[in-house]
Amino acid sequence: MTFSVVVLAAGKGTRMKSNLPKVLHPIADKPMVQHIIDTVNTLGADNIHLIYGHGGEQLESALSHNHLNWCLQAEQLGTGHAVQQAAPHIKDNEDVLILVGDAPLIKAQTLQQLIDTKKQSDLALLTVELDDPTGMGRIIRDGEHVKAIVEHKDATEAQRQIKEINTGMMIMGGADLKRWLSALKSDNAQGEFYLTDVIEMAAKEGKSIKASHPSSSVEVEGINNRKQLAMIERAYQLENAENLLMEGLYILDPQRFDLRGQISFGVDCRIDVNVIIKGNVVLGNNVTIGPNCILIDCQIGDDSVIEANSIVEQAQLHNGCSVGPYARLRPGAVMHDKSKVGNFVEMKKTTLGKGSKANHLTYLGDTQVGEGANIGAGTITCNYDGVNKSQTIIGDGAFIGSNSALVAPVTIGKMATVGAGSTVSSNVDDHELAVARSKQRNIQGWQRPTKK
Known part of the structure; x- marks a missing residue:
């Protein structure tokens, strides 16, 4: 099956204390999001949808040499809302790989493993265990099966003891994704539309959800400051x-x-x-x-x-x-x-x-x-x-x-x-x-x- 990629790159990155959009800050003299785009290109994606918001002109100037579909998120209302901006361009019969734009060390091998995991399930997500998962969304399981992701601010004290966390990277079918996106609600502590809510929706529909893991946690570490x-x-x-x-x-x-x-x-x-x-x-x-x-x-x-x-x-x-x-x-x-x-x-x-x-x-x-x-x-x-x-x-x-x-x-x-x-x-x-x-x-x- 063909697949497309959605890269979430709309955040301002306030904690960077910079006029430069967060995802343009360089690793080895190359914008962090360009590292991700280069990695995706080695996998043979059919389309790359870049969700952008703050600093659009700077992003377009820095990334103009790439073949991208630019999707504007004018208001930052959460990760689910970000992916909704790409929904009109997503085909029902393709898989959609969702990546975050501030984790530049993700390896092609890890993403290919995630893609292969999706072939054995309806939805696959990339998770990792951290000694200190503070602030991260926790993976809720029923045995081997993933049932939901709970954001830290919405988690109970017992759920906050879970060390397996969501990396924000996942892959699922286009038709399923669009259906779940349209059903998202913002009744949570942040008042945002969480992409992670689609995991619970998939579980309630009886979909099989499998997790894949990177070889090292540094691959999925995000950059916020x-x-x-x-x-x-x-x-x-x-x-x-x-x-x-x-x-x-x-x-x-x-x-x-x-x-x-x-x-x-x-x-x-x-x-x-x-x-x-x-x-x-x-x-x-x-x-x-x-x-x-x-x-x-x-x-x-x-x-x-x-x-x-x-x-x-x-x-x-x-x-x-x-x-x-x-x-x-x-x-x-x-x-x-x-x-x-x-x-x-x-x-x-x-x-x-x-x-x-x-x-x-x-x-x-x-x-x-x-x-x-x-x-x-x-x-x-x-x-x-x-x-x-x-x-x-x-x-x-x-x-x-x-x-x-x-x-x-x-x-x-x-x-x-x-x-x-x-x-x-x-x-x-x-x-x-x-x-x-x-x-x-x-x-x-x-x-x-x-x-x-």
């Missing part, structure tokens, strides 16, 4: 780190690692503490990443080393490269084999040739550097005139003296030398020495300024 958001983030990251460790990536401290995208790697790669991975990062063999580095959409070749506190973004490193510490490779940076950038060096749209070095305090923008060149400390390429960007070309074996400024567009020839402290605005031919600085004058009797 910043503390819970941080806890779920760490749980997500720890699981990522542990999985990568088992796949052979050496992460020195799994508690201090953040994967906010995808990473692939060869053998004997090592990642130190507080490293953040964003986008798609590819590591070759024997790559070492030092502490406090950020890697974004980049490729790092074999035997390369990224020293501490460096940022590598949309850059490509060939084999045996060395970066940092405190280096920044911006988009378009390319380092060929055994090239090196050292501390406080920044590269943007720049290619550093094989074996070339820029060891200290240098900016290379819109620059092509040949093989075996040496860029002295304090060198900058002046690539921007206030309106246009221009290119600097530095030939093979060139030596650029410390504290030089190369004013683009300019070409420094092969084996050419630029004297330290020069400002070069004209081309330098192969093997030439360029010295562009004023003659030194020593003035005697000069009066140093005094504080007024």
Whole structure:
């Protein structure tokens, strides 16, 4: 049987104390509800109905790349009322999987198990046992059969001792769901239409109701405040780190690692503490990443080393490269084999040739550097005139003296030398020495300024 999904995402999330709708708060740089949508997409759902309310424009902007049916819940009158907004789009002959938008760690395997449980019953719900179920709806059973769900505020003292709770996730037939939704009433402590009431309705009709369980309670933990958001983030990251460790990536401290995208790697790669991975990062063999580095959409070749506190973004490193510490490779940076950038060096749209070095305090923008060149400390390429960007070309074996400024567009020839402290605005031919600085004058009797 085909199935559709209803995702409840209309809550404002007042306890988040934010102008951002709750379900847009990120886990690993991705909105929590997007995690759920991505998981559902792996199951092959026919439709995804997103129930939204607060911050509709923000939601539509953030989730516009998804194929969703948007269902507005203008007033938040409970979970049953939320699902009622999707009822006109639900087919009688399909199953409907109902999910909450603030439990981003739910696994596809768990949802598939819930779907399979529905095949053996009329209705299946996801439940979990908690040591402290305070505030959660309790599962009322008659032996093996689920008979009802009682919200905490409506539960008796005896019912509050029950540790099996409702996760808010369930699946049932479309025709049954629509019939039960139309019969919901709001005569409860909250004055709301509870989706959980359909369980009691199903039981009274003699429907078979089975429960399925996640492999871990963290899968179904909802997020209602910043503390819970941080806890779920760490749980997500720890699981990522542990999985990568088992796949052979050496992460020195799994508690201090953040994967906010995808990473692939060869053998004997090592990642130190507080490293953040964003986008798609590819590591070759024997790559070492030092502490406090950020890697974004980049490729790092074999035997390369990224020293501490460096940022590598949309850059490509060939084999045996060395970066940092405190280096920044911006988009378009390319380092060929055994090239090196050292501390406080920044590269943007720049290619550093094989074996070339820029060891200290240098900016290379819109620059092509040949093989075996040496860029002295304090060198900058002046690539921007206030309106246009221009290119600097530095030939093979060139030596650029410390504290030089190369004013683009300019070409420094092969084996050419630029004297330290020069400002070069004209081309330098192969093997030439360029010295562009004023003659030194020593003035005697000069009066140093005094504080007024």
